[in-house]
Amino acid sequence: MSEFSYEGSGSTSTHRKKLTKASRAVDSRAWQYRLVHEPSQLEVVGEIPEGNYSRKEMQQRRTDLWDKLFAELEKKVARHLKIPRQ
Numbered sequence: 001m002s003e004f005s006y007e008g009s010g011s012t013s014t015h016r017k018k019l020t021k022a023s024r025a026v027d028s029r030a031w032q033y034r035l036v037h038e039p040s041q042l043e044v045v046g047e048i049p050e051g052n053y054s055r056k057e058m059q060q061r062r063t064d065l066w067d068k069l070f071a072e073l074e075k076k077v078a079r080h081l082k083i084p085r086q
Contacts, residue, residue, distance in 0.1 A: 004037050011029070011050075014027045014028075037077045
């Protein structure tokens, strides 16, 4: 069993007339992650605000957000368990 769980949700809206011709960068995208440490029920939440991101840019932002939130959760759990800093 994993010690943490996560939820991710996102939205995309487009105003393109011909879906195959225009760049995805004109689409409006947003994303949110919620990570939970199951034994302690500590959680962190973060989001990428709605904006015009290309597919590649959105993937990078999601990766960056995940890394940031996971590090935050690790710190919270360490504090909760009173693990000394190194």
